[in-house]
Amino acid sequence: MGSLFRSEEVALCQLFLQSESAYTCVSELGELGLVQFRDLNPDVNAFQRKFVNEVRRCDEMERKLRYLEREIRRDAIPMQDTGDNPEAPMPREMIDLEANFEKLENELKEVNSNAEALKRNYLELTELRHILKKTQVFFDERDGCAGNLDGGSVSLTQNLLPDEAKGPIQLGFVAGVILRERVASFERMLWRACRGNVFLRQAQIEEPLEDPATGEQVYKSVFIIFFQGEQLKLRVKKICEGFRATMYPCPEAPADRREMAMGVKTRLDDLNTVLSQTQDHRHRVLVSAARNLRSWMLKVWKIKAIYHSLNMFNIDTIQNGLIAECWIPVPDLETVQLALRRGTEKSGSLPAILNRLSCVESPPTFHRTNKFTRAFQGLIDSYGVASYREMNPAVYTIITFPFLFAIMFGDLGHGIIMTLFGAWMVWKEKPLSVKKVDSEIWNIFFGGRYIILLMGTFSMYTGIIYNDVFSKSLNLFGSSWHVPFNESTIRDNREIMLDPKQPDQYEGTPYPIGLDPLWQLAANKINFLNSYKMKISIIFGIVHMMFGIILSLWNHRFFNRRLNVLCEFIPQVLFMSCLFVYLTLLVFIKWVNYGAGEDVPLVLTPGCAPSILITFINMVLMKGYEEAKGPNSCSAYMYDGQFYLQRMMVVVAVICVPWMLVAKPYFLYRASKQRAMLGTGGVEGAMEETPSTMPVQPAEDHDMSEILIHQGIHTIEFVLGSVSHTASYLRLWALSLAHAQLSEVLWGMVLRIGLSTAGTTGGFAMYFIFAAWATLTVVILVLMEGLSAFLHTLRLHWVEFQSKFYEGQGYAFVPFSFDSILEANESTVTEAK
Amino acid sequence: MKFCGPKLSLCCTILSVWGIIQLGIMGILFYIKSPAFLEDLFIPENATEPAAYIDAMEKSFSQIALNCWIATALYGGTFVLSGWQMWLNFKK
Numbered sequence: 016m017g018s019l020f021r022s023e024e025v026a027l028c029q030l031f032l033q034s035e036s037a038y039t040c041v042s043e044l045g046e047l048g049l050v051q052f053r054d055l056n057p058d059v060n061a062f063q064r065k066f067v068n069e070v071r072r073c074d075e076m077e078r079k080l081r082y083l084e085r086e087i088r089r090d091a092i093p094m095q096d097t098g099d100n101p102e103a104p105m106p107r108e109m110i111d112l113e114a115n116f117e118k119l120e121n122e123l124k125e126v127n128s129n130a131e132a133l134k135r136n137y138l139e140l141t142e143l144r145h146i147l148k149k150t151q152v153f154f155d156e157r158d159g160c161a162g163n164l165d166g167g168s169v170s171l172t173q174n175l176l177p178d179e180a181k182g183p184i185q186l187g188f189v190a191g192v193i194l195r196e197r198v199a200s201f202e203r204m205l206w207r208a209c210r211g212n213v214f215l216r217q218a219q220i221e222e223p224l225e226d227p228a229t230g231e232q233v234y235k236s237v238f239i240i241f242f243q244g245e246q247l248k249l250r251v252k253k254i255c256e257g258f259r260a261t262m263y264p265c266p267e268a269p270a271d272r273r274e275m276a277m278g279v280k281t282r283l284d285d286l287n288t289v290l291s292q293t294q295d296h297r298h299r300v301l302v303s304a305a306r307n308l309r310s311w312m313l314k315v316w317k318i319k320a321i322y323h324s325l326n327m328f329n330i331d332t333i334q335n336g337l338i339a340e341c342w343i344p345v346p347d348l349e350t351v352q353l354a355l356r357r358g359t360e361k362s363g364s365l366p367a368i369l370n371r372l373s374c375v376e377s378p379p380t381f382h383r384t385n386k387f388t389r390a391f392q393g394l395i396d397s398y399g400v401a402s403y404r405e406m407n408p409a410v411y412t413i414i415t416f417p418f419l420f421a422i423m424f425g426d427l428g429h430g431i432i433m434t435l436f437g438a439w440m441v442w443k444e445k446p447l448s449v450k451k452v453d454s455e456i457w458n459i460f461f462g463g464r465y466i467i468l469l470m471g472t473f474s475m476y477t478g479i480i481y482n483d484v485f486s487k488s489l490n491l492f493g494s495s496w497h498v499p500f501n502e503s504t505i506r507d508n509r510e511i512m513l514d515p516k517q518p519d520q521y522e523g524t525p526y527p528i529g530l531d532p533l534w535q536l537a538a539n540k541i542n543f544l545n546s547y548k549m550k551i552s553i554i555f556g557i558v559h560m561m562f563g564i565i566l567s568l569w570n571h572r573f574f575n576r577r578l579n580v581l582c583e584f585i586p587q588v589l590f591m592s593c594l595f596v597y598l599t600l601l602v603f604i605k606w607v608n609y610g611a612g613e614d615v616p617l618v619l620t621p622g623c624a625p626s627i628l629i630t631f632i633n634m635v636l637m638k639g640y641e642e643a644k645g646p647n648s649c650s651a652y653m654y655d656g657q658f659y660l661q662r663m664m665v666v667v668a669v670i671c672v673p674w675m676l677v678a679k680p681y682f683l684y685r686a687s688k689q690r691a692m693l694g695t696g697g698v699e700g701a702m703e704e705t706p707s708t709m710p711v712q713p714a715e716d717h718d719m720s721e722i723l724i725h726q727g728i729h730t731i732e733f734v735l736g737s738v739s740h741t742a743s744y745l746r747l748w749a750l751s752l753a754h755a756q757l758s759e760v761l762w763g764m765v766l767r768i769g770l771s772t773a774g775t776t777g778g779f780a781m782y783f784i785f786a787a788w789a790t791l792t793v794v795i796l797v798l799m800e801g802l803s804a805f806l807h808t809l810r811l812h813w814v815e816f817q818s819k820f821y822e823g824q825g826y827a828f829v830p831f832s833f834d835s836i837l838e839a840n841e842s843t844v845t846e847a848k
Numbered sequence: 849m850k851f852c853g854p855k856l857s858l859c860c861t862i863l864s865v866w867g868i869i870q871l872g873i874m875g876i877l878f879y880i881k882s883p884a885f886l887e888d889l890f891i892p893e894n895a896t897e898p899a900a901y902i903d904a905m906e907k908s909f910s911q912i913a914l915n916c917w918i919a920t921a922l923y924g925g926t927f928v929l930s931g932w933q934m935w936l937n938f939k940k
Binding site: 774 | 867870871885888898914916918923
């Protein structure tokens, strides 16, 4: 049975799996991706399910792998994606994997902590080295200062009081390193706390040092504080700790300092070697892990998915097996059997049994799509998934959607741009789909590449019909209009209207394809185009809607709803035909019969053509018959007998309304009365139907009011909707007018500036203005207008077309498939980054 | 050497190709005095007599054709420049 015409038949099956083979069978089914498991333990808490331990272990493994991935990413090691799809490993291999990951994680943690300790050591030694270098200056100053005070010089700094200590003043000192940002407040604090009795000298360290914990580079300064006495020492030490300055023991004597400096240097060199070796080791570990990381991740995800599915099964303790209930599309039953056989062979146990069940509830809706049709199916499913085995609108959407879009977007130039973009995406499909791009907008565009390609090609076609390339017309075949006037006529008249009746002005045969190019320069172009576009919008709208109504006939026939055919379909068709199809017929008659030409009788000249709108309004209002006024005057009618035919059509249409409203409830009422009389209660009659949706017709009497209300709503919706939806299709005209005008305005306001610049500077002006015009064309006319037309087309499909036949109350078939699970996991990973 | 990033160089290359094609074709069309571009011409104010008007029209057609070709040449240069930047950006 055709797969896109309506959704596939899906059967509810019961699966008996032996315990040993359950894992492999589920693995095989996951690779296949054709089976949707039902959760047989919906009331059970996630923590009480049978395989919760295995799931927990998988989570642990996933955590370890993510840790590894983070470390690999931090070192910027490329993780190659070989694109291979490893199979889910057996449960015993899972233990090996776990052990492997544990070992790797521990190793990495150890290496990291070692590296951190080493780095801290390194930092201390570096700081010490800087201190030893910088404090040389400070000590010289101190000694000098002390020396000064010692001799009895007459400098102003001479101590007035006699010294108690003999020799230089005993200044204690503390040396350390502090962050550069904190130096100022540190100094201030010292000054205040010690009442100005300490002496701080500081010098900046030029090169930045690496903070071992965070890894970032910080700037620090060396300081040395001189003080006298124990109290001050304690105070200084406390302040240093408060400001998180690291203090180092610095020897006083220069000789000691030099010795220390050399010792520090050798230790630094040693540390450097050890550090680089540690880094090398870490790098080696990570590189070897990076090679396999991806396939490990896939394996873990698959194991987890299998155990999640196994958790949904029922345990059959008697036969030591698992029972699963699943939805399988009927054409795929054979494939699933084969997969199960493969699974049982792999684990070497008894074969699994697949049993088909009958079910009351409605199965999920499955449309078998390929990469081309998937996008269109997605458009339809966004509004509502089709009810089980209902007619699928997506097939027709493949053509009607781009076509209606193109009516609104018709421009050859913009169509070329869109087609090129779509064609590039389709041509480079494979490499582009492998690249995981984060941007959601790109993913939307790429997912709809076939839609865009089709929209572009159709737009190129309608662009040719509207004869519009970036608002200019192409003259490929020679215009059918000519200007025969002489100079004086042209000079004396501001506006001249070309008369199609004169053969020297209009050839009599129209331009072969599309709009005549002369219209581009005509002042009444919009008047002409409006009439044309409005009429074709209505025509396409009514065709689309009638098509929708006819599709409902297929639905009724499939589900054996004879009552609906009689009471809904036929009156609907009659109503629409009598009113709106007749309207399009009038349009065609007017187009064909009325025209300008030499031998056209008066009554068929354009001046006498009756307005279709007025005709239609008069028809519905049942206005009286207008007598013909004579052979040389215009007639209100387009053909003989029009008045009586129209009267009859209105009567038929009006009869259809109560037909739609009352007939079906009446028949249902009678049927239920008959059933009640026969004494057999219940729903047998309705249940004889083939596997289908739930019986729609309720069988009890007390639903009569509900039926009436439902039918009333349905009828009102249809009748009122017929007018409003028909008018709604006029958006095809409106948007195409807007697009054409925008295009014209852009050319006139932007590109014309560059074109009409006098002289050769125009060339350079054109260079820049063309860039601006091109950017605005793409952004406004292709992107914005394209999006707008896309939206309106979608609305026309969802509301105007689908309301005629579509139920859309189904739920999608979501098979257990490793591909989709892996994809979902990938996207969460990329989102989390 | 590289002064454009990958996105800018790609955009400029595409724009240049479009510019070359479109401006080249427009230049040809202006050269053969296609009437579709009547409203884009530059007619000075004083050309009221028909002869002067037609003369101004023809001059304008030729001038604009030349301008379009100048712009085409400039876009040719831009294409070379941005193509080179693109090659620098995308070579592995």
